[in-house]
Amino acid sequence: MTDPKLSAVQTRMFQAKAERKLSFEDIGKAMECNEVYAASIFYGQAKPSKHEVQKLCEILNIPTNHLVEEMGEHFYPSRGGLMSMPPTDPTLYRFIEMIQVFGYPLKAIIHEKFGDGIMSAIDFKANVDKIEDPKGDRVKITLDGKFLPYKKW
Amino acid sequence: MTDPKLSAVQTRMFQAKAERKLSFEDIGKAMECNEVYAASIFYGQAKPSKHEVQKLCEILNIPTNHLVEEMGEHFYPSRGGLMSMPPTDPTLYRFIEMIQVFGYPLKAIIHEKFGDGIMSAIDFKANVDKIEDPKGDRVKITLDGKFLPYKKW
Amino acid sequence: MTDPKLSAVQTRMFQAKAERKLSFEDIGKAMECNEVYAASIFYGQAKPSKHEVQKLCEILNIPTNHLVEEMGEHFYPSRGGLMSMPPTDPTLYRFIEMIQVFGYPLKAIIHEKFGDGIMSAIDFKANVDKIEDPKGDRVKITLDGKFLPYKKW
Amino acid sequence: MTDPKLSAVQTRMFQAKAERKLSFEDIGKAMECNEVYAASIFYGQAKPSKHEVQKLCEILNIPTNHLVEEMGEHFYPSRGGLMSMPPTDPTLYRFIEMIQVFGYPLKAIIHEKFGDGIMSAIDFKANVDKIEDPKGDRVKITLDGKFLPYKKW
Amino acid sequence: MTDPKLSAVQTRMFQAKAERKLSFEDIGKAMECNEVYAASIFYGQAKPSKHEVQKLCEILNIPTNHLVEEMGEHFYPSRGGLMSMPPTDPTLYRFIEMIQVFGYPLKAIIHEKFGDGIMSAIDFKANVDKIEDPKGDRVKITLDGKFLPYKKW
Amino acid sequence: MTDPKLSAVQTRMFQAKAERKLSFEDIGKAMECNEVYAASIFYGQAKPSKHEVQKLCEILNIPTNHLVEEMGEHFYPSRGGLMSMPPTDPTLYRFIEMIQVFGYPLKAIIHEKFGDGIMSAIDFKANVDKIEDPKGDRVKITLDGKFLPYKKW
Amino acid sequence: MTDPKLSAVQTRMFQAKAERKLSFEDIGKAMECNEVYAASIFYGQAKPSKHEVQKLCEILNIPTNHLVEEMGEHFYPSRGGLMSMPPTDPTLYRFIEMIQVFGYPLKAIIHEKFGDGIMSAIDFKANVDKIEDPKGDRVKITLDGKFLPYKKW
């Protein structure tokens, strides 16, 4: 991964991961969390708990204080900002295209099933499955967010 | 739905749907397709087959030639363009936020599981489920796209 | 109000309000809701309930079916999009300036008091008070939103 | 806090704050000012008085001349510019969304209560309260600005 | 004036002004206000008082209720939005160029003379004088705004 | 002043000015020019004469060849580019707001008084006066530019 | 010419020109002006004199009052705004490309020959010549503008 601007500590984390030939699946297992969530810590998109920082240091063999300095208790991520919008990378762009094309239909179905409100991106989980298929394997992404109804006052 | 710019025929379709109090679920059932797919026809984001046009006209009670004129065989959608980017509507914006925050992690997991390539937005299906939950119902969106590996030449 | 693009029905609502010399405070009282919330219905930024539509028609003397056609059960607002960003109107721009200048400080305080998460703009209320002051009256806006903590998974 | 571009001295201030495990509440108390105001000095969004600079140096244990060099009498902040617009961070974005959705309603109410003019973002105070609530704690932000009427000439 | 988007009533006001060969100086005199201020009413950038609406109707020979409908008591301008930014018209662009080139110097001088704060664009007057000069007449624009010091809290 | 990107020599000039507690008024007097003009040299927005470079070096106690290397005879400024547009700093933004709101009225008055043409931003002077006022001091900016009539050919 | 947004009167002028198979060279001769200047009146980019309006009406066979209403004495063009920037039309784009590539070299030569200042776009003439050449005819555009030196004050 070269394109997203990474801090010195994040770069070190990715290098350690590459050298030890660890996948995010390996790392997620060691940290007892989902692999997408594990990856989001590497990209500075989640706040790891004390326990998670410690686990990360063990797996990646990085001295704990190095990670604590940047990702310690005082750290609250400034999320996003990794990509230009729309992103030029085709793997990322396809996600945007899905929203560009099917965003209004998805909004319409959500309103029909739940009423006026949104699908939370905070009380939210995402995961990726590989569905093997003789005609070509398929990527299955599941997005799972709490429905939040609009308040009146 | 007021915001997305709709053609005269699309507006008429939405009005007929509202008057007859039809949901996209009803319409999808009648058309023998997924409700998200059905909605995407209303928004001009999919090319309906001859059979689908006919079914639509029946359910909505619109003379067939009206729909054929705009959505007939000669019609190939110019997809997207319904929303500004990023969209201002919160329900739509959350989809973009999910990509802004979790896009790079999702890309990383796809590459780890499948190698260098993309998740297709063309050989693609999406659907929405309502997961009831005493702490607040949850929206579950499943995105299912073929993995396309990059070619060398 | 001339600048925000309004639909024919919204324009009619504003005209009726002007002719009858009603303030949003009057309308909110009649609808049993906050005046900011009442105004947000006029701007197409909230979904009125059946009861609220009826009340609006009474106060404004507009035939119910006119409002129902555009703001009935099938209607789910596409929110935002009323202003360019940043807005050129000075009253609106000052709100953006407050965020430009004090946004990061506010984010920092929220994290210190609540942890990693956001202040909801959905489970949210806003109101405006006039604080009389001999040195010049003051506008007091209170924003009240649920804290939503980020999930791990 | 990693995202907003900070000067060398600002970075040092945040590091000292993290090492000493000080909250902005602690710092505000020591400086005899509101915590939001205190944070805005760290982000370079306010001009500290001589006395405030001295207090800051004491609490953070930074030699006075280091701060004076960058934040001394000659210093007048170039405010804003910390975030892209709209910001990608969800905590910051929600503030913008509140304006996008409720900005015109707020403007309308201000005009109805005060007449033609603006709410000042200069003669202005903001503060954050935590409202405990069994259904989920709430963030209460109070914005308090002088009303400035438009002049005729 | 063709470029700025004008409402039907504003267009009518400009047409009446052209037919009667009135300058803004004439109109300002009749309305007992500065000519720049008078012009800003034509462009929808100021809220005319009841008296000013009446005077305008007399000078322009437009029935009062026509103006009242659009510029009556209920009317609060959404200011700005008349030009793209930067404007393409050379007369307008030069104003922006003055700020692009001399904006930071002006800010520096204001801070040196007044301290930390801004020059108000609300408690504000502008006027234009013609200074005759054998080497070419000169335009003298005077901008006069209250200094507003930043508050601490 | 931290925000505008300054070259190494410009930064040194501002530091010397701060250390010696010189105002632009002091510097302008020493250089026999207006303070706004003097400030514009510090920001790289004007080409100083040989004599002005020498004077600057004396007042700021910087070796002449340092300034000559960057601001010598070969130097012609690339003006502007110090701020994003619109600028986020409130003091700068108000200048833009004045043009956004009163730009078309000013253009109209210039045409009425001078005919078809522009107010030059090249054959141009600006200055700032402090008008003391018990209700709050006022900033008076005078912009003085040659009128340039459009040519026909 | 379809793309640039033209007013009703401008469209009529272009239609009359097409029907009568007049070139701008013909029109310029009749109006006793350069053909580029004549074209700029059709595009609303110049203010025609009374005499020029009359001549235009004769050549195009349009009743004088039609043109006077839109292009009369009260009319001062809002110049520019005919094209997006950069323009998509290749003939227009090449002009921008010339500036993109050779703009800084041209600026450098102007400064070397004239000193610090600009080439006026107001006291300005442009014309187009066809240079026949067996290897392919050449377009020769001559831009002729007064040099305006920057003032000190």
Place this chain on the structure above:
Amino acid sequence: MTDPKLSAVQTRMFQAKAERKLSFEDIGKAMECNEVYAASIFYGQAKPSKHEVQKLCEILNIPTNHLVEEMGEHFYPSRGGLMSMPPTDPTLYRFIEMIQVFGYPLKAIIHEKFGDGIMSAIDFKANVDKIEDPKGDRVKITLDGKFLPYKKW
């Protein structure tokens, strides 16, 4: 020249030029080419021939291999990108303004004289002349490009 981003070698070329007090006219003569073309090599906008690189090294007293490394046979310029668009520098901006205002008229005249096609910016020459004039010297820029007719197929 400070604003355009220059490579280390380009900066060295400009410094050498300044130290030796060479104009682009001097350099063009030594290189046997037009001064605008010579300047475009300094800005990285043209590919110098082997011979031109050698001549440049002689005039500027830079070791040949230094220039060859960056501007040798392998070098093909990535043209443009020196300025933001529109440029903020007034000398550069006026060029853009000429196109904004007179671009469509110039396009119209080219089509009338040559038919459907463009004026090449590749098979292209530009030069600058100083026309002395008692009312103020004039800048004369001649743009000379091959006409390229659109192909049919």
Place this chain on the structure above:
Amino acid sequence: MTDPKLSAVQTRMFQAKAERKLSFEDIGKAMECNEVYAASIFYGQAKPSKHEVQKLCEILNIPTNHLVEEMGEHFYPSRGGLMSMPPTDPTLYRFIEMIQVFGYPLKAIIHEKFGDGIMSAIDFKANVDKIEDPKGDRVKITLDGKFLPYKKW
């Protein structure tokens, strides 16, 4: 085709084509030109000859004068502007993605094979072939443009 903004005559051409169930291949054959070129006339991207206009009118059964009025001798297209950039339609977007990803490699190969210059988009032909393939048919687009070497002067 709904998305690209079409003039009244262009819309009529597309309707006639749909009613008569003509492909661009049919139309190209009748007009004795390539189908891509034929389509570009429908989209207002090429200037048809007198003969081509006549042929078009015959095939589409549109009275000649209707087409002549909009696409006659006086007509020179303002090309481009049919899509936003980047386009949201996936079929169009893929073209841009090819340039985003492979644009610099293509530029590098062109320079290596031809030297410093460009591939013309004016002296240019494009065509589309369908290559049948049991693993999925392939689209083959051939772009054929004259190489234009940069001039020195």
Place this chain on the structure above:
Amino acid sequence: MTDPKLSAVQTRMFQAKAERKLSFEDIGKAMECNEVYAASIFYGQAKPSKHEVQKLCEILNIPTNHLVEEMGEHFYPSRGGLMSMPPTDPTLYRFIEMIQVFGYPLKAIIHEKFGDGIMSAIDFKANVDKIEDPKGDRVKITLDGKFLPYKKW
């Protein structure tokens, strides 16, 4: 090649290529792949196989571990982002102009020949041929991508 932002390793690859006077054709032959594909590895736009990395190191005489560290198994390119959009370089811009002008015609022909779907930019090959021609050599670019039909569900 100076403009596209290259990583340290990419810069080294380009330098080695220049020193050894290798063309991408030479490199492609040694790597047993197309020259455009070979160039796309240099620009970080393709993921080289282990074997390709080794071959590259041999040809360029770079120690294998240097390339492996940046382009090893863990590396998945973030594609695009090399150019601003639209690009300012004329060779690159012409590609975009081809799409701007002929994009909709190409889309129309693809739909007529293949139905509703896209031409893949992933299962995709591009190559460049030099067609010698006495009237000027021609660049022939062949784009070859799989047709992907839209799914229904």
